[in-house]
Amino acid sequence: MLSFLATDHWYDLRDLANLYRVVLEGLDHIFPTGLVYVLTALLGFIAFFVVFVLPSQLYVGVYGERRLIGRMQARQGPNRVGPLGLLQPVADAIKLLQKEALTPRSADRLIMWAAPVLFVAPAILIFAVIPFGPRMVFADIPVSLMYFLAISSLPVIASFMAGWSSNNKYSLFGAMRIVAMSISYEIPLVLGLLAVSVLSGTMSLQGMVYWQQDIPTWMILIQPIAFAVYFIGVSAELNRTPTDIAEAESEIVAGYLTEYSGMRWGLFYGMDIAYALGASAFAATIFFGGWSLFGLEQWVPPWLIFILKTYLFYFVFIWTRGTLPRLRIDQLMSFAWKFLLPIALINLLVVAVERLIWTSNDLPDAIVWAFGAVNIVLMVGIVFIWAKVFKYDPKKRPTKPRLVNEPGGYRPVDLEQGGPSL
Numbered sequence: 130m131l132s133f134l135a136t137d138h139w140y141d142l143r144d145l146a147n148l149y150r151v152v153l154e155g156l157d158h159i160f161p162t163g164l165v166y167v168l169t170a171l172l173g174f175i176a177f178f179v180v181f182v183l184p185s186q187l188y189v190g191v192y193g194e195r196r197l198i199g200r201m202q203a204r205q206g207p208n209r210v211g212p213l214g215l216l217q218p219v220a221d222a223i224k225l226l227q228k229e230a231l232t233p234r235s236a237d238r239l240i241m242w243a244a245p246v247l248f249v250a251p252a253i254l255i256f257a258v259i260p261f262g263p264r265m266v267f268a269d270i271p272v273s274l275m276y277f278l279a280i281s282s283l284p285v286i287a288s289f290m291a292g293w294s295s296n297n298k299y300s301l302f303g304a305m306r307i308v309a310m311s312i313s314y315e316i317p318l319v320l321g322l323l324a325v326s327v328l329s330g331t332m333s334l335q336g337m338v339y340w341q342q343d344i345p346t347w348m349i350l351i352q353p354i355a356f357a358v359y360f361i362g363v364s365a366e367l368n369r370t371p372t373d374i375a376e377a378e379s380e381i382v383a384g385y386l387t388e389y390s391g392m393r394w395g396l397f398y399g400m401d402i403a404y405a406l407g408a409s410a411f412a413a414t415i416f417f418g419g420w421s422l423f424g425l426e427q428w429v430p431p432w433l434i435f436i437l438k439t440y441l442f443y444f445v446f447i448w449t450r451g452t453l454p455r456l457r458i459d460q461l462m463s464f465a466w467k468f469l470l471p472i473a474l475i476n477l478l479v480v481a482v483e484r485l486i487w488t489s490n491d492l493p494d495a496i497v498w499a500f501g502a503v504n505i506v507l508m509v510g511i512v513f514i515w516a517k518v519f520k521y522d523p524k525k526r527p528t529k530p531r532l533v534n535e536p537g538g539y540r541p542v543d544l545e546q547g548g549p550s551l
Contacts, residue, residue, distance in 0.1 A: 173267065177256070181436070182403060187218040189440060190402030194447050201451035222395070230391030233296060240294035241388075245396040248287035252403040254280045259410045260335045262420050262431040274332040277411060278319060281366075284404065285311040288375075291397070292385030303375040303384025306458060310365050310374065313465035318362035320473035321355040324480040325415055328352065328497075334411075338419035344494055345423055349416040351501040354476040354508045356416050358469055360445070363408045365461065367401070370450040374458045405446055406439065413438035472511055479507060 156165045192207060192215065199206025207217035232238055258273035260266040270276060285307055292304020325348055326332050329340040341348055349356045365372040376384040386397055413419060417438050420431035456464075483500045486492070 174253075177267075178253070182253075182256070182406070185406050185440075186399055186402045187222075188215075189443060190406065191218040191221065194450075197444070197447050198451040201448075225392050225395040228391040230393045231388075233388055235296045236388065237294040237296070240290050242393075244287050244291035244294065245389075245393045247290065248284055249396055249400050251280050251283040251287075252400040252407065255404075255407040256410070258334055259407070259414060260338055260419055261435050265420075265432055266335060269333070269335050271336075272332045273334045274322060274326060274337075277334070278322070281404070281407070282311070282315065284400075285366075288385050291389065295385070295388035297388050299381040299383075300385050300387045302381045303387070306375040306381075307368065307385065309462065310368075310372070310465075313462055314362040314365040314469070317358050317465065317469040317473035318366070320470075320477050321358035321362070322415070324355045324473075324477045325352055327477070327484050328480050328500075330484075334414050334419075337415055338421055341418045342421040344497060345418075345421075346497060346501075347416060347418050351497050351504065352416070352476075352480070353501075353505055354472060354511070355480075356412075357508070358473050358476070359412065359416070361469060362465075363412075364446070364449065365465070367405055367408060367446075369405065369446055371453040371455050372461055373455060374461055406443060409442040409446070410435070410439045412442050417442070468515060475511070476504075476507075479504065 153165065153169050156168055160168065195217075196206040196214070207214035210216040210220045232241060255277055257267040258270060258276050260269070268276075288307045289304045292300040292302075292307070295301075325337070328351065329337050329348070331337060331340065337348070361372075368375050375381075376386065381387075386394055389397065413435060419438075420426060420435040422429070422434050426434055480500075483503070487496055487500075
């Protein structure tokens, strides 16, 4: 019988580090010490990739996303291959493996081949500092926030390499858009996360989880502006709809991926999902308490709580993709510099003042709830002022869609009678 209460046994499902320790001690009796740590690191990576990343890519990022968007668009989605279409991601992977990976004659072959490989590596490295549980983190470094930001900025270089080396004008346009978007949205994104670090007093992701556990609260309730800045900024950097300007099919075909095919394209597509999962895991850690859930982690495995939070945040990405229209490139860039950047700066200033008041007067931890109320009011006021400045008029919103039983359109007889009908 599995025990959920014993904390020092390898079969305690609340902390998989116990099982990892048993494997480490067992290998220590067989192999030299130096080789043991290499083998256990490799074993941990394989287990992590096979158990979490790969299934999440196939059945959350591919199958789940296509099914949910299909439902949002009043269609079924993949439902033919296997029961309920569950084998569709496997069929897609086999198809990509069989397709020929073409390379244009005028392309820079070496750089074009190297770009997918360089795009894959950071997608694995960003998970090294994500805490799945109290002791379930590959690298619990004091500046894990800076590590995550640094590693997550590397895919932009690989994307630009892919677009430039293809020797295609649409690929180059898409690559240049990715660089411009990354530069524009990275600044407010970092400022928003800096406000979170200032308030919690740490740059360690594990430390931020413990901070939210001790208060107890979630950072999104205290820092709603930072969360909004993060979500919009990371959506733009991940090239997710409605900010997928670098792959705007109606403008530049497929952007920097225009000349890619076969599994080279599959690596970009799969790692895009991995980066979205990494951003979701990061948001679950920073803004939603990570593996903690107001004491419930004493009874439910913390890693299970964390994975569920990650999937719920990823659902928000799917939701926005299925409901929001794509923005223009000028709208996207203008929004970053004219709105997000000033908001992030104001929020950072307010948080610094709040932190100074908290520490200098030795106030109790409950004061953060007052700070949260102030920040929520500030957020509502900023949105209201921004709407007034840009002259948003709710009376001019588009007409609500109408549901009909059968397709139709404008008929000449309707026009003759003075108005259209369906």
